[in-house]
Amino acid sequence: MTDPIADFLTQIRNAVKVKKKTCIVPHSKMKAGIAGILKECGYIRGFSESEAIAPRKNLTIELKYVDGESAITELHRVSRPGRRLYFGADEIPKVLGGMGAGILTTSHGLMTDREARRQHLGGEMVARVW
DSSP, X not given: OXXXXXXXXXXXXXXXXXXXXXXXXXXXXXXXXXXXXHHHHTSEEEEEEEEOSTTOEEEEEEEOEETTEXXXXXXXXXXXXXXXXXXXXXXXXXXXXXXXXXXXXETTEEXXXXXXXXXXXXXXXXXXXX
């Protein structure tokens, strides 16, 4: 696996397509941070870290559905190992005209595109969700 973040996003997309209630993925700090942002923006109900077979941890993501439809319509990886995309604070693109959320890694940690603009921080655009 050369891109664990893309694999993480794909597992969430696949779980949403088959309307699963939860999605279990291998744990990492970056994945937990992305899950935290998805929860903060209202795209998932919640997430929890659980011990599995030692020394591995899992991340259980509770997916959110509204009237039978998923809260996540699209989930895309933007920056990838073969092509990193960095944006300055004034260059951060809006996702779906401001209706979606961009997830960035900055010098102050993971945050949404709105928060990065508010704090006037640039960084690497990891993913877009709407």
